Each structure stands twice: as C-alpha cells, then as structure tokens.
Amino acid sequence: MKRLKWPSRPPIDPYILLLLGTVGLAALLPARGTGAEVASGASTAAIAVLFLLYGARLSTREAMDGVRHWRLHATVLACTFVVFPLLGLAARGLEPAFLDHSLYTGLLFLTLVPSTVQSSIAFTSMARGNVPAAICAGSFSSLAGIVLTPLLAAALLGGSGGFSVGSLLRIVLQLLVPFLAGQLLRRWIGGFVSRRRRVLGLVDRGSILLVVYTAFSEGVVEGVWHRISPLRLGGLLVVEAVLLAVMLALTWYGSKALGFGREDRVAIQFAxxxxxxxxxxxxxxxxxxxxxxxxxxxxxLFHQMQLMVCAVIAKRRSRDLAAPRPPVSRNPAAASRIAAGTGTRSG
Structure with missing residues (x-):
C-alpha cells in the first residue's frame, strides 16, 4: 500500500490566506467612525514607511548599471504600461454581459499597476534567468508606476476612477516623496535595511494587510459588496486567466522575436x-x-493566480535547462543521420 505524500509546500501562498483572513475580518468587524479614521491614518503612514524602505533598498549603482540593458527594460515597461492597458481596454466589450461596471473598472485598474519586484526576482532565479535584469526591471517598473499609473488612470478611468489633481498629489506625497527620501537616506540606513530584510519584509506585508483591512472595511460600511454575484466573480476569474495566459505567451515568444537570449527572455516573461x-x-x-x-x-485574485502559474512555469524552465541534451555534431550530414536514427525532430 502506497503512502500518501503531502506536498512540501501548500498549493496556496500562506500570505494569500492572511489576505483572505483580513478580508473576512473586515466583513465581520469593519472599522467604523473614529476607528476607521485611525485605520486610514495608520495605513497611510505604513505605506509611506514601505516606500521609504523601497528607496533605501534600491542601490543607485545597481540602477545605473541596469540602465545599460535598456532594450530589456523598455520591453518590460512596454508590456506593463502599454500592452496590459490595451488588453484591459479590449475587455470593455465584456461589459455588461460578462462583467459589471465595478468589476471591469477594477480589471482595467489592474492592467495599469506596475510590475512586481520580489516575485519577479524569485521566479527568474528559479528558472535560471537574468536575475540582475529582473531586479532592475522590477525596480524601474515600480518607480515608473508611481507616476504612470495615476496618469493612465486619469486618462482611461476618468470619473469612474475618482481621479483628480488632489488624488495625484496624495499619491506623490504618499509614495514618491518617501521613495526619494529613502534614496537620500540610503547612505546612512542602506546597510541597516539590507541586514534586516526578513524583519523589514514583515513590515512590507503587514502594511499591505492594513491597507486591505481599511479598504474592505470602507466597502462593507458602504454596502458595495451586495452588488456582486458569484456568477460575476466566476466570470472575472475566467477573464483574468485568459489575460495572464496572453501576457505569458506574448512576453516569452515576443521577446524571442525581438532577439533576446534565453536568460533575458525569462526575466522579461516574469517581470x-x-x-x-x-x-x-x-x-x-x-x-x-x-x-x-x-x-x-x-x-x-490576479496576484494569487500569477504566483501559482509562474511557480509552475519557473520549475519547468529550470528542468528544461537541466535536462541532458544529445551531443551536437559539427558535421551537418552526421547530425542529420543522428536525428533520423533517433527520431528527433527539430524546432
């Protein structure tokens, strides 16, 4: 009788479970009145600290070295802030039959958000890609997103996104100013931040949980959750699965068409x-x-989906690279005879 083998890692990222638990807490015990004001102020401060730490972590020398690989970074930025938004606009045809207006607005906003940093680096490393390029590409995308995301939101979402000059100013004060402050303070606190990445990682995740609790509490108090049906949520998952599949294919095969090597293609796909x-x-x-x-x-939802799918792809990429390959003869005729004899097909 075979023993059942438990997976070494849970199929769902534990942090996603914390996010879902935070949503459940907001549904049961939403912040109201003075509590809501305190939670909002705390989340604003936490996010400011988060971006200050981002600024202190990013080495100016690494950033300048990364600029040399400008074609790769331009490709990642184009995927993030051009191709993604175009696909988001194309999805407008699914409204209102497949997605209601609120979910479509959220989907379009999703396409305007910058790329990740940590997971892009982790998956690129797992797949044996160009890790330094992934570090710079993710960092450049995050920095550019502080400006480009609200500007794109103003152009594409307009009034439905609640955009105003005041909201852009708040984003600059909450995100860009702390990031620049972190860059200026890096000389004094950069070493401290680098030595305590694990502890500061808790600050990163804790601040996100606080923002999630605050946002979902406001939604519960305003009664916005009564507008969504399970059928609409299922439709959203299908749309996001298609969106992720299209982007994974475009980044992998498109980067090949642009002449990038395997390591660079891995970084482009994940970033x-x-x-x-x-x-x-x-x-x-x-x-x-x-x-x-x-x-x-x-x-x-897209965040969890991308983590699960990219983990599978990264493992497959690493196995493909580690798999032994048949010897290649310098003689084309001999190579043809070997291929014919073993039934190997090219391509």
Missing part, C-alpha cells in the same frame, strides 16, 4: 506578465475611496 499588489493597493485606496475594495478585488 512583464505580473502586477504588484504592494503598489496597487495604496494607489487604489487613494483613487477609489470607499469603492477601493471592489477595485482591488481583481488585483488580489
């Missing part, structure tokens, strides 16, 4: 096909206010 929960949540809370819970729901 150009994902969206950042850490950057998207605080921006949504500013842009959408009480409706932020609906706006970030597509992003939260």
């Amino acid at each position: 150009g096909s994902k969206k950042s929960l850490a950057s998207g949540l605080p921006m949504a809370s500013v842009l959408f206010g009480a409706h932020a819970s609906l706006a970030v729901l597509p992003l939260m």
Whole structure:
C-alpha cells in the first residue's frame, strides 16, 4: 500500500490566506467612525514607511548599471504600461454581459499597476534567468508606476476612477516623496535595511494587510459588496486567466522575436506578465475611496493566480535547462543521420 505524500509546500501562498483572513475580518468587524479614521491614518503612514524602505533598498549603482540593458527594460515597461492597458481596454466589450461596471473598472485598474519586484526576482532565479535584469526591471517598473499609473488612470478611468489633481498629489506625497527620501537616506540606513530584510519584509506585508483591512472595511460600511454575484466573480476569474495566459505567451515568444537570449527572455516573461499588489493597493485606496475594495478585488485574485502559474512555469524552465541534451555534431550530414536514427525532430 502506497503512502500518501503531502506536498512540501501548500498549493496556496500562506500570505494569500492572511489576505483572505483580513478580508473576512473586515466583513465581520469593519472599522467604523473614529476607528476607521485611525485605520486610514495608520495605513497611510505604513505605506509611506514601505516606500521609504523601497528607496533605501534600491542601490543607485545597481540602477545605473541596469540602465545599460535598456532594450530589456523598455520591453518590460512596454508590456506593463502599454500592452496590459490595451488588453484591459479590449475587455470593455465584456461589459455588461460578462462583467459589471465595478468589476471591469477594477480589471482595467489592474492592467495599469506596475510590475512586481520580489516575485519577479524569485521566479527568474528559479528558472535560471537574468536575475540582475529582473531586479532592475522590477525596480524601474515600480518607480515608473508611481507616476504612470495615476496618469493612465486619469486618462482611461476618468470619473469612474475618482481621479483628480488632489488624488495625484496624495499619491506623490504618499509614495514618491518617501521613495526619494529613502534614496537620500540610503547612505546612512542602506546597510541597516539590507541586514534586516526578513524583519523589514514583515513590515512590507503587514502594511499591505492594513491597507486591505481599511479598504474592505470602507466597502462593507458602504454596502458595495451586495452588488456582486458569484456568477460575476466566476466570470472575472475566467477573464483574468485568459489575460495572464496572453501576457505569458506574448512576453516569452515576443521577446524571442525581438532577439533576446534565453536568460533575458525569462526575466522579461516574469517581470512583464505580473502586477504588484504592494503598489496597487495604496494607489487604489487613494483613487477609489470607499469603492477601493471592489477595485482591488481583481488585483488580489490576479496576484494569487500569477504566483501559482509562474511557480509552475519557473520549475519547468529550470528542468528544461537541466535536462541532458544529445551531443551536437559539427558535421551537418552526421547530425542529420543522428536525428533520423533517433527520431528527433527539430524546432
């Protein structure tokens, strides 16, 4: 009788379970009145600290070295802020038959959010790709997103996104100013931040949980959750699965068509096909206010989906590279005879 083998890792990221638990807490015990004001102020401060730490972590020398690989970074930025939004606009044809207006608005906002940093690096490393390029590409995308995401939201979402000059100013003060402050303070606190990555990682995740609780509490108090049916949620999952599949294919085969090597293609695929929960949540809370819970729901679902799918792809890429390959003869005729004899097909 065979023993059942438990998986070494759970199929769902434990942090996603914490996010779902935070949503459940907001549904049962939403912050109201003074508590809501305190939670909102605390989340604003936490996100400011988060981006200050981001600024302190990013080495200016690494950033300047990464600029040399400008074609790769331009490709990732184009995928993140051009191709993704175009696909989001194309999905407007699914409204209202497949997606209602609130979910479509959240889906479109999802396509405007910058790429991830940590997971892009982790998956690129797992797949034996160009890790330094992934570090720079993710960092550049996050920095560019502080400006590009609200500008794109103003152009594509307009009034439905709650955009105003004041909201752009709040995003600049909450995200860009702390990031620049972190860069200026890096000389004094950069070493401290680098030595305590694990502890500061808890600050990262804790601040996101606080933003999630605040946003979903506002949604519960305003009663926005009564507008979504399970059928609509199922439709959203299908749309996001198609969106992720299209971007994974475009980044992999498109980068090959552009002449990039395998390691660069791995970095482009993982940095150009994902969206950042850490950057998207605080921006949504500013842009959408009480409706932020609906706006970030597509992003939260996409975030979990991309982690699970990219983990499988990264493992497959590493196995493909590690698999032994038949010897290649320098003689074309001999190579043809070997292929014919073993039944090997090219391509």
